[in-house]
Amino acid sequence: MTPGIIRTVTGDIEAQSLGVMLPHEHLFVDLRGPLAPGYAEADPDMVVAVMRPYLAAIEALGVTAFVDCAPVGVGRNIGVLRRLADSTTIHIVAPTGTYKQGFIPASLLDLSVEALAEVWVRELTEGIEGTDSRAGFIKVALSDDGPTAIEVRNLQAAVLASQQTGAVVASHTIGTAAARRELDVLERAGHNLERFIWVHAHTADHALHVEAARRGAWVEFDAVGGESWHPQAALLESVVAFIEAGHAHRLLLSHDAGFYDPSQPDGQPKPDGIRGYTALFEQFIPALKTRGVTDDVIRQITVSNPARAYAIG
Numbered sequence: 001m002t003p004g005i006i007r008t009v010t011g012d013i014e015a016q017s018l019g020v021m022l023p024h025e026h027l028f029v030d031l032r033g034p035l036a037p038g039y040a041e042a043d044p045d046m047v048v049a050v051m052r053p054y055l056a057a058i059e060a061l062g063v064t065a066f067v068d069c070a071p072v073g074v075g076r077n078i079g080v081l082r083r084l085a086d087s088t089t090i091h092i093v094a095p096t097g098t099y100k101q102g103f104i105p106a107s108l109l110d111l112s113v114e115a116l117a118e119v120w121v122r123e124l125t126e127g128i129e130g131t132d133s134r135a136g137f138i139k140v141a142l143s144d145d146g147p148t149a150i151e152v153r154n155l156q157a158a159v160l161a162s163q164q165t166g167a168v169v170a171s172h173t174i175g176t177a178a179a180r181r182e183l184d185v186l187e188r189a190g191h192n193l194e195r196f197i198w199v200h201a202h203t204a205d206h207a208l209h210v211e212a213a214r215r216g217a218w219v220e221f222d223a224v225g226g227e228s229w230h231p232q233a234a235l236l237e238s239v240v241a242f243i244e245a246g247h248a249h250r251l252l253l254s255h256d257a258g259f260y261d262p263s264q265p266d267g268q269p270k271p272d273g274i275r276g277y278t279a280l281f282e283q284f285i286p287a288l289k290t291r292g293v294t295d296d297v298i299r300q301i302t303v304s305n306p307a308r309a310y311a312i313g
């Protein structure tokens with residue numbers, strides 16, 4: 001039983017009613033950044049036409065919920081997400097927050113910690129950009145050698161907004177050194193790390209995976225199916241080691257895939273095109289099972305953990 005609700009772009013649902021939930025994916029991303037002409041603009045019908053088959057493929061595999069992790073600064077488009085949500089039975093969760101230094105919209109650059117937290121709380125409790133679609137979590141990001149000063153401000157604002165709403169904070173964080181600095185910043189700001197998801201944890205080492213889990217954080221290995229992003233054999237070893245160390249209850253698995261690209265006429269990102277969301281079920285879970293991971297643990301990782309991580313209240 002997971003108490004609380006999951007806040008989706010089409011309304012709140014009981015966390016305990018969810019089945020399989022993918023905790024880190026992308027439907028629509030614009031990595032050109034907020035200053036690019038045409039940034040984050042697209043015809044929602046065109047995006048639905050391209051992305052709908054990828055959602056249908058995971059609907060058929062029993063996926064019930066899907067977290068879109070593209071924050072403000074790299075293309076969050078609530079109109080597009082809303083149209084996609086209306087095209088599928090899958091519940092879609094969208095973020096508030098902002099991406100890393102260099103991608104932060106001008107309107108957010110000069111705000112104090114408290115003022116920025118207020119913006120994010122409004123998106124979590126009232127709605128995004130004048131719509132009634134509310135954000136379901138707070139997504140931020142660190143530079144690889146970060147956090148920089150403005151990224152520390154973002155983390156502190158995320159902590160405040162999380163404390164006021166119960167929403168989880170998820171942070172794009174590459175490598176062991178940045179992750180350790182980030183955990184320290186969050187703890188110094190008084191954050192309960194059980195309300196923190198370390199995104200892209202597979203880029204760091206096992207010792208820190210275990211340390212982060214002991215400190216309470218969610219450790220997210222989100223390169224499933226992306227051989228060119230992270231070798232899958234190494235990913236499997238990292239995940240098995242983390243489970244065998246006794247931390248399956250702090251583990252999240254996802255693909256970090258999709259990425260409809262509005263800068264391309266056909267929406268296909270360069271060079272490889274859109275990667276779908278099925279490798280977890282077709283390859284990675286079967287591989288975990290051959291390593292002795294039980295069905296109960298698989299269910300914990302794919303159903304209970306994401307529901308607990310994203311539950312509000």
Ligand SMILES: [Zn+2]
Nearest residue numbers: 024026069256
């Ligand atoms: Zn991502």
